[in-house]
Amino acid sequence: MELGIREKLPLSEIARNFNAYLMGTDRQISKFGNLSSVTDKPQQQLTYVIAEKYLKSFNTSNIGACIVHESLKELCIKEKSYIITSENPEQLFYTIFLNHYQSGHFKTLSSTRDSSTIIAPSAVIHNSVVIGKDCLIMDNVVIMPNTIIGDRVTIKPNTVIGGDGFQVKTLEGRRKVIPHVGGVKIMNDVEIGSSVCIDKGLFGEFTTIHNETKIDNLVHIAHSAVIGESCTIAAGSSIAGAVTVGNNVWIGVNCSINQLLNIGDYSLVGTGSVVIKSVLPHKKVFGSPAKTIGLVCKCRADIISSEEQLVCSQCNNRYAFVEGQLVEVS
Structure with missing residues (x-):
């Protein structure tokens, strides 16, 4: 469950309103987030990157759209959508986010x-x-x-x-x-x-x-x-x-x-x-x-080592490492 934007916004409209331009497919944006944000609508999320290594992470993620500085546009790929800007991408991202917050565009719950x-x-x-x-x-x-x-x-x-x-x-x-x-x-x-x-x-x-x-x-x-x-x-x-x-x-x-x-x-x-x-x-x-x-x-x-096995000191449950993870064994 997420509380996104009340009505989806075309990425092209966002770019035009903030003196930037769209590169790639136009998308309907319903939420904002950073690269680590958890969402069930990644293709409708707008994020930002501030360096080449983060752009590479975005390019391999399932997030749909990203704000990128024009100096990095050569690293953009055709499968993704980008807002290209001459400004600081992080500051532009939060400026856009605050603009929509102040305009009351985000959903709320019913009491x-x-x-x-x-x-x-x-x-x-x-x-x-x-x-x-x-x-x-x-x-x-x-x-x-x-x-x-x-x-x-x-x-x-x-x-x-x-x-x-x-x-x-x-x-x-x-x-x-x-x-x-x-x-x-x-x-x-x-x-x-x-x-x-x-x-x-x-x-x-x-x-x-x-x-x-x-x-x-x-x-x-x-x-x-x-x-x-x-x-x-x-x-x-x-x-x-x-x-x-x-x-x-x-x-x-x-x-x-x-x-x-x-x-x-x-x-x-x-x-x-x-x-x-x-x-x-x-x-x-x-x-x-x-x-x-x-x-x-x-x-x-505590789990202790006993006779080359891992055993609980209290309940006698037995454990083993499987591919680096500790799991209970019968």
Whole structure:
């Protein structure tokens, strides 16, 4: 699910309106994004590149259209579509994005609220918010537009759901925090502690918290992150933009996870760790920077080597490495 542009825009029209020109096939654009953005409509996405290596990445991606500086046009290929500009492509991209944001061109949700949900009188629920059954929303919670909350969700005092993330760009000589046009989706049976901030997606995607994940106090989850099922995120941790956390992951107190990383299923991030590279499933990592210090079973006990086999120290589940990945074996 994404919140794109209300009506598709011809790429040729975008180019003409911003003193650039189209190279390649004209396309209907329904969303914006960068090369790492997750979308189910890549052929309708407009992105940008600022260097040759990124243009090569775009050319081999499934994204349809790109803003490119005229000095790189010889590297453009006929299968793709380009807006060719003499300006800085990144600044032009965000200028176009802000223009459509200020014109109200992006979709929003229709508000609904189940009567079984309990909402404290001091909570602030904005328009364009969907709330399911049997939720508890406590004192001074703020829920911003384009938020979807499932069933049996608890949100504790002073938490903010759906604010803008921290995407800072220099446009027209001024540093600006870019407004976000996506949302937040919180699935069923999630519990969110006090003074938590969960930012909405940047380009129309949803920051997502999946079923039965539990989030402690003072946690920050940045724009476009995806948190899997049955995760535990302890107090003070910070998860940066576009991070993907798998299922049944444990993140200890005061951890920091850098942007764009993947944290594999059943992994464990130890207290105070700074994660700067992706973590494979079942790995236990610790430190600053975080390094692998062991393996973790589904039951969260240590996996140990016994008689040339990998065995859980508690439940006796057996594991083996297959093509570099740890898998459970019968």
